[in-house]
Amino acid sequence: MRSRFTLVLTLLVSTTFLGAAPAHADEPKVSVYGTTTFTGHGFGHGRGMSQYGARGRAIKAWKASSILNFYYPGTTLSNASGDIRIWLKGDIDSDTIVLPKAGLSITDSATGKTYKLPTTIGATSWRLTGSGASSGFKLSYSKNGWHSYLPGGHSLSGYGEFRTSAYTITVKMPGGNKSYRGAIQRRNGHTINRTSFDSYVKGVVAAEMPPTWPMEALKSQAIAARTFGAYSKATSSGPSDTWNVDDTTNYQVYGGLAAETSRTNQAVVGTAGKILTYAGAPDNGGPAYTQFSSSNGGWTVAGDTKPYLVAAQDTYEQYGSNPYANWTYAPSQSTLQTKLEALASDKGTDIGTLKYLQVVDRDGHGEWGGRVLDIRLIGTKASIVVGGSDLRFAIGLRSTWFQLAP
Template sequence: MRPPRRTPVRLLARVAGLAVALPLTLLATSLPAHAEGWSVPSDARITLPGHGYGHGKGMSQYGAQGAARQGLGHRQIIDFYYPGTTWSKTGGWVKVLISADTSDDVVVLARPGLAVRDLADGATTTLPSNGASRWRLVVVDGRDVVQFLDTRWRTWRTLKGRGEFTAGGEAMSLVTPSGTKAYRGRLRAAQPSAGSSARDTVNVVKLDVYLRGVVPLEMPATWAPAAVRAQAVAARTYAAYERAHPRARHYQICDTTSCQVYGGASAEHPDSNAAIAATAGQALTYNGAWAFTQFSSSSGGWTAKGSMPYLTAKQDPYDGWAGNPVHDWSYSFSDNTIEQRFPAIGNLTRIEVNRRDGNGEWGGRVESITFIGGKGRATVSGDTARWRVGLRSTWFTVRVAAN
C-alpha cells in the first residue's frame, strides 16, 4: 500500500496490549533450525495471537501518535521511522486516478466559475450559465466533446484535443456511478493509450492540496499535531516518490490503499489542513532521490525490514501505548476455516511455520507457513496466509486446542 512498493495501510478497526520484544541477537541464536509445528486434531479450535496491523514497514501510525504523546516533534518522529533520509522540499502538481469513476465520460455538476480547458492549445473557456444542471466531457465519433444537460444532453463544443474541467481552485462535484464527490484542481478526461476512445478521470492537483484529501483518511486528523504533521511529511514524500515512478502514462498515483487513500475536497479537515500547512513542502530524500516512505497502522512493537536501506527492522518503543488496540490482537476459529481457505489440503492435520524474520516475540513475522492435510499440503508466504485467513499482520503465532 512492486515489492510491495505502494502499500501504505489505512487505519482501520483496532485491540490493545503490550508486546514482548526480545533482543534481535538473542532471537537469532535461539530460533529453531526446524519448523515450528502444531498438530491439529479433528474438530480443533485454532487461536492466532498476533501483533500490529499492516506490513509494519516504515512509520507506524499508532507509533507516531504514541511518540507525539511522549513529546516528540514531527521531525523526531520522521527521523526515527526513516533513519538516514535527508530533509528536502517539494511541490508542483500530481496526477491522481479517480478509481470510482468507471465510466468513459467526466461528469460534473454545474457551478459558477466552471470552465473547460482544451489541452491541445491550453485555451480555457468559462462555461455559460445556461440553466444546465450538469456538464460532461465525452468522446463522440473519436473527438472529445463538451456537452451539457438540461432536458437531455446537448453538445456545446468539440475540442481540438483532450479536455479537463477547472473552477479556479474551487471544488467541483464529480458525478460517478457510486455517487458525487468534490475535487479541487482539474478533472481531466485522460486517454489511457494513443488512439483509445476510452477515458479515465484523472484529478490534476497541486501536491499540498492533494494531501488535504489524503492525510485525514490515513490518520485521524484530531490526533496530536506532531503525529499528523509526521503523516503529512510521509504522505507528501510518498506522493513525490510515486510521481517519479508513475503508475501509467496518463496518471501517477491512484486513490486507494494500493497507493494512498485520497478523497478529494470531500475528505478535508481543518486540523489536518493545519498540519499540512505547518509542514509545507517538507519531504524526504535518500541519495538524492525521493524516499519510499511506506507506513502502516501499527508496528506491533517492532518495525519490519523493507526494500530500502532506511526501511529498517528495529524495536519500536512508541507503538505500545494504551490507546493502540491493534498492538496486540487474537483471532480464534475452527480448523474448518483453514480447510475452506486451502481446500486442496483436505482435512487439516498440522500447521508448520517454516521461517520468520527474526525480530521480536516468537521470532518475529511469519515469512513462510505450511498447512498440512489428509490430501496434501500448502506452503505459502506469511502475506498470503494473512490475507486468506483475514489477519491484521504476519506477526503471529499458533495455539491449537481440541473442541
C-alpha cells in the same frame, strides 16, 4: 527552498539492530480441525512509520522531525513542488461528470486552449466521454437529457480537463457527489484529479489519521504522505502516464475536499512542501519510499531494497492507546479450509482437504520469533509453502506477526 537538514540515525534506532537472527526451524504442526486461534500483534505490513507509534512519540513530546528520523533513518528533509494525478477509483462508470459552477472551464490538452463553460444554458451537469489516452473525447451537458457541446465551436482535439476559478470542483459519481481541489480529467477511461502535492496531502492526512491526534503526529503523517506521493510520481514510467496514484489503500487513502479538517490542514500547511529524500542507492537523491501502516506491534519490518526501512524495536506504540497491539482471531474450520485450499489452488497446488498449518520461517524480531515469513499448508493430497502475507490476506489477519494454537 527551505533549509535542509539530515535526519541522523538516533541512538534508539542503532541499539535495536541487534535483534535475533531469523528463525528457520519448522514449528509444530497445528491442526485446523475445530477452532484454530491466531494471537498476534500489529495491523498492517509494519514497514516504515507506525501511525500509533508516531502518536505515542508525539504524546511523549517528540517533534515530527525526530519521529521521522526514527522510522526513516538516513533520509534528509527536502522540498517538493508541482502536481500529482490521482485516479478516482470510485468513478466506475463510462464517463466523467462534474457539476456546474461559476468559473467552470474546460482545457483541450492538444491545443492548450481553455474555454469557459456557460452558466446561462441551464446545464445541471457537464460530461466528458471517451476512453482514449489523448483523443476521441466528447463534451456534453445535461438539461432534460444530454446535449452535445462544442467548446469554441470545435470538437476536442485532445483529452479534456475541467477546472474552476475557485480551484474546487465537484464530481458526480455512482456513490454520490465528491468535491476535490484542483482539476478533473478524463483519460484512458479513468477520472483523474490533478492537484498540487499539498492539496493532495490535505485529502490524505484526514483520511489516514484521526484529526484529534497530537499535532506532531499529524505533521509526521503529512510529510510521509507527501513523500509517498512524490515517490510514486517519480517512479512512474514517464510523463505520458495517466495517473500517479489512486485514492485507495493500494497507495494511500485520499478523501478529497470532504475529508479535510482544520487540524489536519494545519499539519499540512505547517509542513508545506516538505518531503524526505535519500542520497544513496537506490533512490539517489530522490524521494524516499515512505511506507507506513497503522501499527507495527512493537517492531518495524525491514524493506528488502531500501536501506532506511530497517527492523527496529518500537517501544512507543504502548503510549498511543493502540487497540492493535494485541489481537486474537479464531476462524472456523470451514473458513480456514475453504480460503486456504483456494489459496493453494491459486498457486497451482491441489492440497485436497486442509489438515494442518505449520510455520516454517519468521523474521527473528520480537515475541515468538517475530513475523511469519513462510507457512506450510498441509492437506490430504499435498502440501505447499506460502508467504505469511499470502495467508494474512487470504483469511483476513491484521498482520503477519502471529502465533497459532488449536
